[in-house]
Amino acid sequence: GAVVSQHPSRVICKSGTSVKIECRSLDFQATTMFWYRQFPKQSLMLMATSNEGSKATYEQGVEKDKFLINHASLTLSTLTVTSAHPEDSSFYICSARDILPDRGPSYEQYFGPGTRLTVT
Amino acid sequence: AQSVTQLDSHVSVSEGTPVLLRCNYSSSYSPSLFWYVQHPNKGLQLLLKYTSAATLVKGINGFEAEFKKSETSFHLTKPSAHMSDAAEYFCVVTFPNFGNEKLTFGTGTRLTIIP
Numbered sequence: 181g182a183v184v185s186q187h188p189s190r191v192i193c194k195s196g197t198s199v200k201i202e203c204r205s206l207d208f209q210a211t212t213m214f215w216y217r218q219f220p221k222q223s224l225m226l227m228a229t230s231n232e233g234s235k236a237t238y239e240q241g242v243e244k245d246k247f248l249i250n251h252a253s254l255t256l257s258t259l260t261v262t263s264a265h266p267e268d269s270s271f272y273i274c275s276a277r278d279i280l281p282d283r284g285p286s287y288e289q290y291f292g293p294g295t296r297l298t299v300t
Numbered sequence: 301a302q303s304v305t306q307l308d309s310h311v312s313v314s315e316g317t318p319v320l321l322r323c324n325y326s327s328s329y330s331p332s333l334f335w336y337v338q339h340p341n342k343g344l345q346l347l348l349k350y351t352s353a354a355t356l357v358k359g360i361n362g363f364e365a366e367f368k369k370s371e372t373s374f375h376l377t378k379p380s381a382h383m384s385d386a387a388e389y390f391c392v393v394t395f396p397n398f399g400n401e402k403l404t405f406g407t408g409t410r411l412t413i414i415p
Contacts, residue, residue: 184343186343214402214403222407222408223390223405223406223407223408224390224405225405226402226403229402263410265342273343273344275344275403279315288334288346288349290346291336292345293342293343293345294341294342294343295386296341
């Protein structure tokens with residue numbers, strides 16, 4: 181259980197175009213999903229917290245208008261990189277938080293397999 | 301504020317020998333701590349977690365970690381390394397924050413297994 185998928189796994193786009201990345205919780209409902217960015221050989225940096233039915237909360241330094249996040253349902257969050265540039269090339273990973281209603285939040289996050297974005 | 305420090309960016313061990321990946325944390329509150337593993341170009345997989353229950357936590361694939369509050373440490377160990385253990389390992393900390401919990405990642409330790 182607790183599987184998170186991402187689509188696409190790999191995408192190449194031209195500079196100036198927009199790219200949408202989907203994150204789905206396959207066998208559980210996730211009111212909260214997270215988007216991370218990982219540069220080569222570096223750790224994960226939290227970009228934003230996505231809450232179902234409300235606006236995403238962005239971390240300091242992350243451009244809201246460039247990285248559009250939509251969490252329209254309890255199983256789907258999308259990240260759209262608008263007007264992509266080569267510096268946006270990175271590995272984007274989403275996660276969904278596991279909430280155990282009987283025991284309160286466990287704080288564990290289930291991670292998707294990641295999406296490698298290359299902007300040419 | 302919370303933070304986590306992974307003391308070694310790269311660890312190499314021979315196959316069949318013990319593994320020790322070190323992690324120290326800083327948190328104003330009782331933390332929850334995790335170890336995740338990431339294989340090349342893959343997402344993260346949870347190895348184990350500590351959430352204020354038993355201080356010695358056993359995880360998957362023979363890994364375990366011990367929470368030591370006095371030392372603010374949560375080191376990851378395995379008695380005998382296997383070639384398939386070669387990967388990047390992240391120590392992660394979080395703490396209760398009324399539904400606004402965020403994970404703070406360490407910088408990662410790359411584990412290399414020597415045949």
